[in-house]
Amino acid sequence: xxxxxxxxxxxxxxxxxxxxxxxxxxxxxxxxxxxxxxxxxxxxxxxxxxxxxxxxxxxxxxxxxxxxxxxxxxxxxxxxxxxxxxxxxxxxxxxxxxxxxxxxxxxxxxxxxxxxxxxxxxxxxxxxxxxxxxxxxxxxxxxxxxxxxxxxxxxxxxxxxxxxxxxxxxxxxxxxxxxxxxxxxxxxxxxxxxx
Amino acid sequence: xxxxxxxxxxxxxxxxxxxxxxxxxxxxxxxxxxxxxxxxxxxxxxxxxxxxxxxxxxxxxxxxxxxxxxxxxxxxxxxxxxxxxxxxxxxxxxxxxxxxxxxxxxxxxxxxxxxxxxxxxxxxxxxxxxxxxxxxxxxxxxxxxxxxxxxxxxxxxxxxxxxxxxxxxxxxxxxxxxxxxxxxxxxxxxxxxxx
Amino acid sequence: xxxxxxxxxxxxxxxxxxxxxxxxxxxxxxxxxxxxxxxxxxxxxxxxxxxxxxxxxxxxxxxxxxxxxxxxxxxxxxxxxxxxxxxxxxxxxxxxxxxxxxxxxxxxxxxxxxxxxxxxxxxxxxxxxxxxxxxxxxxxxxxxxxxxxxxxxxxxxxxxxxxxxxxxxxxxxxxxxxxxxxxxxxxxxxxxxxx
Amino acid sequence: xxxxxxxxxxxxxxxxxxxxxxxxxxxxxxxxxxxxxxxxxxxxxxxxxxxxxxxxxxxxxxxxxxxxxxxxxxxxxxxxxxxxxxxxxxxxxxxxxxxxxxxxxxxxxxxxxxxxxxxxxxxxxxxxxxxxxxxxxxxxxxxxxxxxxxxxxxxxxxxxxxxxxxxxxxxxxxxxxxxxxxxxxxxxxxxxxxx
DNA sequence: CATGAATGAGTCTTCATTCAT
DNA sequence: GATGAATGAAGACTCATTCAT
Numbered sequence: 001x002x003x004x005x006x007x008x009x010x011x012x013x014x015x016x017x018x019x020x021x022x023x024x025x026x027x028x029x030x031x032x033x034x035x036x037x038x039x040x041x042x043x044x045x046x047x048x049x050x051x052x053x054x055x056x057x058x059x060x061x062x063x064x065x066x067x068x069x070x071x072x073x074x075x076x077x078x079x080x081x082x083x084x085x086x087x088x089x090x091x092x093x094x095x096x097x098x099x100x101x102x103x104x105x106x107x108x109x110x111x112x113x114x115x116x117x118x119x120x121x122x123x124x125x126x127x128x129x130x131x132x133x134x135x136x137x138x139x140x141x142x143x144x145x146x147x148x149x150x151x152x153x154x155x156x157x158x159x160x161x162x163x164x165x166x167x168x169x170x171x172x173x174x175x176x177x178x179x180x181x182x183x184x185x186x187x188x189x190x191x192x193x194x195x
Numbered sequence: 196x197x198x199x200x201x202x203x204x205x206x207x208x209x210x211x212x213x214x215x216x217x218x219x220x221x222x223x224x225x226x227x228x229x230x231x232x233x234x235x236x237x238x239x240x241x242x243x244x245x246x247x248x249x250x251x252x253x254x255x256x257x258x259x260x261x262x263x264x265x266x267x268x269x270x271x272x273x274x275x276x277x278x279x280x281x282x283x284x285x286x287x288x289x290x291x292x293x294x295x296x297x298x299x300x301x302x303x304x305x306x307x308x309x310x311x312x313x314x315x316x317x318x319x320x321x322x323x324x325x326x327x328x329x330x331x332x333x334x335x336x337x338x339x340x341x342x343x344x345x346x347x348x349x350x351x352x353x354x355x356x357x358x359x360x361x362x363x364x365x366x367x368x369x370x371x372x373x374x375x376x377x378x379x380x381x382x383x384x385x386x387x388x389x390x
Numbered sequence: 391x392x393x394x395x396x397x398x399x400x401x402x403x404x405x406x407x408x409x410x411x412x413x414x415x416x417x418x419x420x421x422x423x424x425x426x427x428x429x430x431x432x433x434x435x436x437x438x439x440x441x442x443x444x445x446x447x448x449x450x451x452x453x454x455x456x457x458x459x460x461x462x463x464x465x466x467x468x469x470x471x472x473x474x475x476x477x478x479x480x481x482x483x484x485x486x487x488x489x490x491x492x493x494x495x496x497x498x499x500x501x502x503x504x505x506x507x508x509x510x511x512x513x514x515x516x517x518x519x520x521x522x523x524x525x526x527x528x529x530x531x532x533x534x535x536x537x538x539x540x541x542x543x544x545x546x547x548x549x550x551x552x553x554x555x556x557x558x559x560x561x562x563x564x565x566x567x568x569x570x571x572x573x574x575x576x577x578x579x580x581x582x583x584x585x
Numbered sequence: 586x587x588x589x590x591x592x593x594x595x596x597x598x599x600x601x602x603x604x605x606x607x608x609x610x611x612x613x614x615x616x617x618x619x620x621x622x623x624x625x626x627x628x629x630x631x632x633x634x635x636x637x638x639x640x641x642x643x644x645x646x647x648x649x650x651x652x653x654x655x656x657x658x659x660x661x662x663x664x665x666x667x668x669x670x671x672x673x674x675x676x677x678x679x680x681x682x683x684x685x686x687x688x689x690x691x692x693x694x695x696x697x698x699x700x701x702x703x704x705x706x707x708x709x710x711x712x713x714x715x716x717x718x719x720x721x722x723x724x725x726x727x728x729x730x731x732x733x734x735x736x737x738x739x740x741x742x743x744x745x746x747x748x749x750x751x752x753x754x755x756x757x758x759x760x761x762x763x764x765x766x767x768x769x770x771x772x773x774x775x776x777x778x779x780x
Numbered sequence: 781c782a783t784g785a786a787t788g789a790g791t792c793t794t795c796a797t798t799c800a801t
Numbered sequence: 802g803a804t805g806a807a808t809g810a811a812g813a814c815t816c817a818t819t820c821a822t
Contacts, residue, residue, distance in 0.1 A: 003800095003801065004800075004801050005801090008801075037790080037791060037792080038791075038792060038793080039790090039791080039792090049792090049793085050793090050794080050795080052793095053792095053793065053794075053795095058792080058793080059791095059792070059793095
């Protein structure tokens with residue numbers, strides 16, 4: 001009789017949006033943005049094509065929303081790695097990266113595919129540059145605290161290595177010695193005497 | 196209107212093919228594979244759409260041919276870096292990578308976009324895995340000759356760093372301190388006492 | 391939360407209906423029937439899409455209701471122009487037309503757009519033909535009373551001119567010399583000696 | 586073996602374009618621009634949907650092309666009505682209009698529907714205003730030569746009547762006394778003593 | 781060897797309409 | 802009486818591919 005309450009509608013909407021975003025993430029990760037059709041996403045999300053346009057004004061907007069969502073989660077993670085001991089913080093930082101790679105492989109694939117299309121989406125470039133700079137600064141500071149020589153250069157190498165490892169894992173999958181590399185990286189940079 | 200000789204035909208063929216491949220490389224690098232249409236390539240190459248199907252049975256086939264072409268060139272390069280001094284070989288290897296990044300930026304962009312779509316093209320995966328393994332083996336051997344501890348692990352880190360540096364350069368472009376990283380990498384691994 | 395009384399409901403109904411019709415008229419006039427969506431109308435009227443279907447079984451039905459509403463108003467107007475002096479009646483008739491054109495421009499735009507789609511809506515054609523015939527008959531009678539020769543033919547010309555002036559005003563807007571034409575028309579047909 | 590000659594291609598293209606324009610004119614006239622789909626046009630023209638985009642970059646462009654085509658034809662017509670005797674020229678002008686209305690009814694319907702959507706297409710407004718002004722100027726000059734008083738005002742009335750007659754014919758079709766009105770108009774303005 | 785007209789399947793997007801609440 | 806989430810059919814447009822010449 002009476003219309004649905006605001007809360008009911010909110011719930012319904014959020015559920016649909018979540019379904020759509022989840023489906024989109026998975027499909028974008030597996031097939032890539034261009035090769036994923038709105039119809040694909042709608043089907044996987046269990047909604048109609050039309051509904052998608054109630055929540056996202058288009059495919060690009062959907063992508064942006066997805067990225068925003070991932071971004072929020074990431075902020076939380078970064079604040080969780082801080083420790084008084086810089087060695088420990090750095091270790092947490094590395095471990096977090098490898099854990100994410102293993103547990104949320106799909107997100108990583110999604111992001112790396114996105115970065116490969118960086119020229120197509122301005123907001124991706126800005127986001128990526130910001131991320132990179134923050135990462136370099138953090139690692140440099142940690143390395144300096146630990147007592148490394150050339151902390152900035154080492155941070156650049158590490159940032160490169162971290163990214164590269166991700167890409168190679170993406171390529172080689174289970175053939176990539178992820179654990180071995182993880183352990184070595186930690187041993188080298190977090191367990192050293194002073195270097 | 197005497198018929199063209201076989202040699203003339205051969206020449207025309209090769210010129211057309213080269214035009215097409217060159218146009219395709221550039222467009223794939225700039226716009227990506229999916230967003231580049233056959234019409235785009237034909238126009239840039241100065242040939243008709245129809246002609247493309249004389250030489251390549253389809254868009255995928257064209258991609259494969261392009262990759263093969265790049266691959267051949269690469270073999271030549273690898274043989275040029277060998278030196279009796281492993282330190283020198285490693286340095287050549289690094290320098291070659293950075294030089295390629297600078298001089299043939301487009302190829303690198305093309306390849307990284309391709310790798311991001313690795314699941315879409317089986318032949319890309321195989322090629323990439325092969326490359327990776329060869330690279331690791333080479334670097335590991337060199338590091339061992341030079342006298343590094345954990346040569347395999349270091350090779351893995353280096354391979355990661357090299358790849359990651361490429362991706363970050365792609366992202367940051369002129370903002371990336373390419374020369375600085377290059378010099379540091381060489382200093383660290385090729386100019387050391389023994390490590 | 392006592393239930394609303396019948397009168398209250400009636401009032402609410404009528405207010406909603408009036409809102410919807412008003413919004414529809416404006417949007418149909420500005421954007422045209424096809425380019426106006428139900429969502430547009432609902433938003434402008436401040437009601438939900440669903441509610442519209444309580445009152446009108448569909449978009450076409452809404453159009454028909456709108457037309458009916460306009461039609462009622464028009465009947466009243468026609469009865470207000472009658473005068474014992476046919477010259478005066480004709481003048482009233484002309485003045486009313488120009489006044490409507492100026493004051494209710496939107497209605498005129500709406501109607502002319504509708505007539506342009508006459509084949510799409512059967513009820514529009516019937517209505518329009520009826521209007522035309524009545525108009526011709528009235529003007530013919532007046533002209534005969536005034537003493538014009540060929541009153542029927544003149545009525546046809548006048549009917550054409552009246553319509554055409556409307557369309558041209560629609561086209562040229564403020565560039566059209568509406569007042570000038572109005573005055574001339576009245577001078578020519580209502581102020582003459584006998585013609 | 587050899588590709589089609591330029592002339593062959595030209596012929597093929599022109600035939601397709603003509604088919605498309607013809608089909609579009611008919612459908613736009615009958616169903617209106619908005620209610621005619623590209624698929625409708627393609628089917629009627631006997632070509633594929635895709636082909637339309639080889640020749641027209643979109644539906645709007647097709648409309649513009651159609652209008653241009655009609656416009657060209659019209660220029661020829663206008664130059665054919667001129668005569669040394671202004672009475673004769675005016676008569677030709679009237680007769681041409683009625684002839685067009687009868688023989689190319691479809692064009693007229695098309696144009697009047699277009700004018701009703703004048704706000705939607707900028708180029709339509711400009712075209713229409715230009716036409717109107719030229720027409721008024723011509724008729725005014727003729728009336729002045731013939732010796733009418735108030736030639737400008739009469740020209741305005743005539744222009745209105747001409748347009749209005751067209752719209753009413755469009756509405757009433759065979760019920761409209763086209764011939765009768767035509768004859769009266771000519772008698773009144775071209776056969777008079779002096780007015 | 782070479783062309784480009786033509787096709788049609790597939791894509792994104794819009795919107796009238798339904799219906800559970 | 803009222804809401805707005807959801808649907809699905811339909812429309813504009815793109816593009817890899819075919820084929821007559």
